[in-house]
Every structure is written in structure tokens, then in C-alpha cells.
Amino acid sequence: MRLGIAISGVGSNMLALAQACRDGRIPADIALVASDRNDAPGLVRATELGLPTATIARNRDETRDQHDARLRAAFESNGVDCIALAGYMRILSADFVAAYAGRLLNIHPSLLPRHKGLHTHRAALAAHDREHGATVHFVTPDLDGGPAVLQGIVPVLPDDDEQALAARVQRCEHTLYPTVVEWFTRGRLRCDAAGRPILDGELLTVPRVIRFDAEGIRRD
Numbered sequence: 001m002r003l004g005i006a007i008s009g010v011g012s013n014m015l016a017l018a019q020a021c022r023d024g025r026i027p028a029d030i031a032l033v034a035s036d037r038n039d040a041p042g043l044v045r046a047t048e049l050g051l052p053t054a055t056i057a058r059n060r061d062e063t064r065d066q067h068d069a070r071l072r073a074a075f076e077s078n079g080v081d082c083i084a085l086a087g088y089m090r091i092l093s094a095d096f097v098a099a100y101a102g103r104l105l106n107i108h109p110s111l112l113p114r115h116k117g118l119h120t121h122r123a124a125l126a127a128h129d130r131e132h133g134a135t136v137h138f139v140t141p142d143l144d145g146g147p148a149v150l151q152g153i154v155p156v157l158p159d160d161d162e163q164a165l166a167a168r169v170q171r172c173e174h175t176l177y178p179t180v181v182e183w184f185t186r187g188r189l190r191c192d193a194a195g196r197p198i199l200d201g202e203l204l205t206v207p208r209v210i211r212f213d214a215e216g217i218r219r220d
């Protein structure tokens with residue numbers, strides 16, 4: 001299978017996926033790491049790993065549809081079968097999402113449906129949540145609303161600030177995303193005709209959950 005990855009920033013999730021491909025956990029080749037920003041640090045890291053990269057920046061005079069058509073063309077010309085959004089900070093057009101329906105995953109830094117959108121760690125602290133985390137889900141036109149596959153739950157500690165909480169969530173993301181992409185690339189995870197996730201033949205009506213302690217160690 002040929003995996004495409006879309007990033008906008010640091011790319012730590014992209015690196016976790018690349019590592020899992022390298023060590024054989026994920027039976028896929030990374031066919032393209034695409035960024036909408038040419039200054040994304042993740043592009044440098046991908047290049048250092050020898051991965052193909054492309055910057056598809058949004059031009060001032062083009063619409064979201066036009067931009068996403070170029071992004072899609074880049075993935076298609078590299079033979080990409082499925083895409084992992086890994087900190088890709090743009091909303092994708094309906095056409096793009098439809099083209100990759102059931103083959104487009106995202107990781108979001110909250111326990112969806114709580115805290116959709118941006119600044120999720122700030123929102124979790126403001127809400128005095130005792131637990132926070134991240135969700136891997138299939139992407140649908142409903143922003144951060146596609147069916148969730150796997151959640152990682154971390155504790156919120158009394159003296160947490162946004163940065164400390166974000167770091168704890170990111171550590172758990174680096175376990176979650178390779179796990180789900182492994183399920184998908186090994187054929188264990190798919191969407192049915194209605195777009196519902198099926199894992200090992202079983203309809204996932206609620207996401208699977210992994211709990212982590214404050215140090216980022218799995219508790220199960």
C-alpha cells in the first residue's frame with residue numbers, strides 16, 4: 001500500500017508513521033509527504049529520511065477547490081492509496097474528501113466530540129476536564145466529526161499548562177496513529193458502504209480506547 005501524509009508543521013506524527021513503516025509494523029511505503037507550507041519543519045525531517053515531499057501552498061488567487069485539486073493531483077501522481085492527515089491545518093474541500101472517502105484519516109488533539117477545532121488543550125483546561133487526549137478518525141465533510149476509530153486518554157494534572165498538556169497528548173498520538181494506520185494497511189480496518197468503521201469484522205459504534213499515565217506509558 002502507498003501512504004500519503006499531509007502536514008503543516010513539525011511533523012512528529014509523520015515521523016511516528018515513517019518509523020512504523022521502516023520497522024515493518026505498517027506494511028506500506030510513504031509515497032508522498034505533502035505540506036501546504038514550504039517552511040514546515042516536517043518537510044526537512046521527511047527529506048532527511050529520504051521521503052518524497054511536495055509543497056502545495058495555497059495561492060492567493062485560487063479557491064479551496066482549486067488548491068485541493070492540486071493537492072489531490074500530487075497524491076494521485078504518486079500513486080497514493082490512502083492519506084493520513086498529520087497536523088494538516090487546512091479544511092479540505094468536499095471534492096477532496098469524497099475522492100478519498102474511507103481512505104482518509106485524521107488525528108485530532110482531543111477526545112472527540114469534545115473540543116473540535118483549534119486550541120483544544122486550552123479548551124480542555126478551561127473546562128476543567130480531568131481527562132484529555134487525542135482521536136484518530138475517518139474524515140468526512142463534517143469537520144472533526146467523522147467516525148472515530150481510536151482514542152488515547154491522558155490525565156490532566158492540577159498544575160498543567162497548555163504546553164505540558166499538549167506534550168502529554170502528543171506522546172500518546174505517536175502510539176495511536178501508527179496503530180490505526182497499521183490496522184488499515186493490514187486490511188483489519190475499513191469503512192462499510194455507509195462510511196461506518198469496521199475493525200476485525202466488527203462495527204465500531206464507539207472508538208477503541210487506550211489509556212496512558214502522566215508519563216505517556218500505556219496503562220492497559
Ligand code: GAR
Pocket residue numbers: 007008009010011012013014042086087088089107108109117134170173
Ligand atoms: C498534532 O497534535 C495533531 O493532533 C494536531 O496538530 C498536531 C501536529 O503535530 N492536529 C490538529 O490540530 C488538526 N486539527 P505534528 O506536526 O508534530 O504531528
